[in-house]
Amino acid sequence: MAQFEEVSQKSALHPKPKGLTLQYGTAGFRTTAKHLDHVMFRMGLLATLRSKKTKSTIGVMVTASHNPEEDNGVKLIDPMGEMVTPAWEGYATELANADQEDLCSVMKDIIGKEAIDMSEAASVVTGRDTRPSSENLSRAVLDGVSCLQSHSLDFGLVTTPQLHYMVLCGNTNGCYGTATIQGYYEKLSKAFIALTKNVQKRTDDQKRLLVDGANGIGALKMKEMEPFLKSELQVELFNDGSSGKLNYLCGADYVKVQQKPPQGMEMRPGQRCCSFDGDADRIVYYYNDSAGHFHLLDGDKIATLISTYLKELLTQAGLNLQVAVVQTAYANGSSTQYLENVMKVTVCCTKTGVKHLHHAAQEFDIGVYFEANGHGTVLFSKKAEEQIQLLAKDPNASDDKKHAAKLLENTVNLINQATGDAISDMLIIEAVLAIRGMTVQDWDTIYTDLPNRQLKVKVADRRVIDTTDAERKAVTPAGLQDSIDALVKKYKQARAFVRPSGTEDVVRVYAEADTQESVDALAHQVSLAVYRLAGGVGEEPKPL
Ligand code: G16
Numbered sequence: 001m002a003q004f005e006e007v008s009q010k011s012a013l014h015p016k017p018k019g020l021t022l023q024y025g026t027a028g029f030r031t032t033a034k035h036l037d038h039v040m041f042r043m044g045l046l047a048t049l050r051s052k053k054t055k056s057t058i059g060v061m062v063t064a065s066h067n068p069e070e071d072n073g074v075k076l077i078d079p080m081g082e083m084v085t086p087a088w089e090g091y092a093t094e095l096a097n098a099d100q101e102d103l104c105s106v107m108k109d110i111i112g113k114e115a116i117d118m119s120e121a122a123s124v125v126t127g128r129d130t131r132p133s134s135e136n137l138s139r140a141v142l143d144g145v146s147c148l149q150s151h152s153l154d155f156g157l158v159t160t161p162q163l164h165y166m167v168l169c170g171n172t173n174g175c176y177g178t179a180t181i182q183g184y185y186e187k188l189s190k191a192f193i194a195l196t197k198n199v200q201k202r203t204d205d206q207k208r209l210l211v212d213g214a215n216g217i218g219a220l221k222m223k224e225m226e227p228f229l230k231s232e233l234q235v236e237l238f239n240d241g242s243s244g245k246l247n248y249l250c251g252a253d254y255v256k257v258q259q260k261p262p263q264g265m266e267m268r269p270g271q272r273c274c275s276f277d278g279d280a281d282r283i284v285y286y287y288n289d290s291a292g293h294f295h296l297l298d299g300d301k302i303a304t305l306i307s308t309y310l311k312e313l314l315t316q317a318g319l320n321l322q323v324a325v326v327q328t329a330y331a332n333g334s335s336t337q338y339l340e341n342v343m344k345v346t347v348c349c350t351k352t353g354v355k356h357l358h359h360a361a362q363e364f365d366i367g368v369y370f371e372a373n374g375h376g377t378v379l380f381s382k383k384a385e386e387q388i389q390l391l392a393k394d395p396n397a398s399d400d401k402k403h404a405a406k407l408l409e410n411t412v413n414l415i416n417q418a419t420g421d422a423i424s425d426m427l428i429i430e431a432v433l434a435i436r437g438m439t440v441q442d443w444d445t446i447y448t449d450l451p452n453r454q455l456k457v458k459v460a461d462r463r464v465i466d467t468t469d470a471e472r473k474a475v476t477p478a479g480l481q482d483s484i485d486a487l488v489k490k491y492k493q494a495r496a497f498v499r500p501s502g503t504e505d506v507v508r509v510y511a512e513a514d515t516q517e518s519v520d521a522l523a524h525q526v527s528l529a530v531y532r533l534a535g536g537v538g539e540e541p542k543p544l
Helices: 002-011 037-054 086-097 100-113 134-147 160-171 181-196 217-229 252-258 299-317 333-342 354-361 382-393 399-414 422-435 440-444 480-488 516-533
Strands: 029-032 057-062 071-077 123-128 151-157 208-212 234-238 273-276 283-288 294-297 323-328 346-350 366-370 376-380 452-457 466-468 473-476 495-500 507-512
Touching: 002 037, 002 100, 002 134, 037 057, 037 071, 037 086, 037 100, 037 123, 037 134, 057 134, 057 160, 071 134, 071 160, 086 100, 123 134, 123 160, 134 151, 151 160, 160 181, 160 422, 181 217, 181 399, 181 422, 208 422, 217 234, 217 273, 217 422, 252 273, 252 283, 273 422, 283 299, 283 422, 283 440, 294 440, 299 323, 299 333, 299 366, 299 376, 299 399, 299 422, 299 440, 323 333, 323 354, 333 346, 346 354, 354 366, 354 376, 376 382, 376 422, 382 399, 399 422, 452 516, 466 495, 473 480, 473 495, 480 495, 480 516, 495 516, 507 516
Parallel strands: 057 123, 123 151, 208 234, 208 273, 323 346, 323 366
Antiparallel strands: 029 071, 057 071, 273 283, 283 294, 366 376, 452 507, 466 473, 495 507
């Protein structure tokens, strides 16, 4: 078949480095950018197959999100804007690792297994972040797409959630929104202004928000969006990419893991600040108090703020809809306790990776999902959206109920339900704080985080660690979990777990305990156990 001949010929222009094996991880492929050209070409092929199979538009985003600037990666986006389904992650790994001469036969295998009709039309949309390597790599994706005569549309520089949004809009014939960047800005800003316009007059200071753009795409897109917000939000942008390096000493991952402000931000005491990550799908908030102490409001605090707000509105509206919160093992113990015992909402725990949280959240009327690292969103079921819309239009409903339904309606429109989105999350947080008349300090005091620490350990092969129970227990290597259990017993209110990262070549260690001193000691001891039992390389972890 002519198509396969072209694949064979063109793939020679995107050769696979000898002996390189990669795996589709937590959020796609991630590694040093110079090893990714062949992967990109092949993901262009796979996205086309997926499009033919689903008869829908598929997205391919070139980004390595929070990773260092030298890395790159690729995420595949399924028809409803969600991460590609697990079976196809497997195909992605097979295709990426196939030897040059086997590429067509691996493709034919996938076509056979999935019974793909190759005469179907296909449509693939692409986007990329601001990494210097992203432009060439996204060209390689388009090369793959064109080999199979698929239609393609390149959105160029976009945030990851913007591309997810485009896919969802495209596949719902515009019902979700207009599939353009302008459409995205208009939809979100209209909902934001509608939510905040009736709020008691706010001073410019109350409307001001300091945003760390991680020197990435989020900064660019925030600048573009600002005029749409009509000064209802006054953004002061730092780390906008004009000088600094992507994610270097800044961005949501840095702030969350280091528990300190990004470099280059001038924070006055009490001022609300937030950080995006490299592709603007994560956000964390923070402030310095008058004594100069840093306070972090992470994904857990965001989930609590949003779910409390939604529960209050549902009560006011008299709507009987179940709100659940989905977290991962990284969720601070205090947040889980607060949600379960005070807020009385259902809380579930899934493996790391928004794809897992997203699917768990789909099981509820309203599913709020956030990873502690600030990656998350809210999903409204069809039933929830219908009940809200009906009430908002009901001529017999009381003003109070109608008002609550209208707020809920605009909240639904402000949230990017395709995936976690730093810009959309920022706007919903700003709206909730304004509507409830809360300062960032009020929000912070809802509950107090248990002191916690995250560390990384380098090992020869991180796959030696296998986990179970939503990654809270290590099954292999032998003896590791027993060591962790023994260490945890030495401290009060303590908890610790380890897991192989799916985006970096490291093992992650998480610990929490009653004091920062205890948790730092515990995290260090657990790191040593990983180093000794799981084949640590380089220097032994040192005490903090
Ligand atoms: C990605 C995923 C997140 C995950 C993070 C870290 O974030 O989308 O769900 O929490 O990686 O994953 P891991 O611990 O496996 O390295 P991003 O923002 O880098 O795309």
